[in-house]
Amino acid sequence: MKVVELFDMNQDSMNNLQTSWLSYFVSFFTYWFHMSPLAMGLVDGDELELEYKINQLKKELIQIAKETGLNSPDTIYCSQQLDQLITLYQKGKYGDGSLSSLQ
Structure with missing residues (x-):
């Protein structure tokens, strides 16, 4: 063996x-x-900045929704802004890797 x-x-x-x-x-x-x-x-500095902006906008959205309701124009506008930031974050993290449209 x-x-x-x-x-x-x-x-x-x-x-x-x-x-x-x-x-x-x-x-x-x-x-x-x-x-x-x-x-x-x-860790990309732009990515950290974008995460911070997303978290701040989430807090702002919750506050606006509490004050004005879920269907108010202010809540919907803030939600759309948050959606744009999250999409940008996902494109940067899982897409081509560039966050150049952040500026």
Whole structure:
């Protein structure tokens, strides 16, 4: 019976196994979490600014809806503005990656 050293990278079969396992893990991680594992620490400043604006507008929308009602023109206008910001955020995060239309 032949003994196989699992961590001996000089053997071709183990080299292929370790490389394919690592490739599978990286591709699964990237697909599952929608991010590159090597760029996890990088966060776009425009994205953070847009998240802040979205959260502020959510609070404003709730306040306007409490004061004027759900069907008031002010509530609908604020809701439309929030929809535009959320769409912009999603395009930047999942689309082409640019938030150039933020300005």
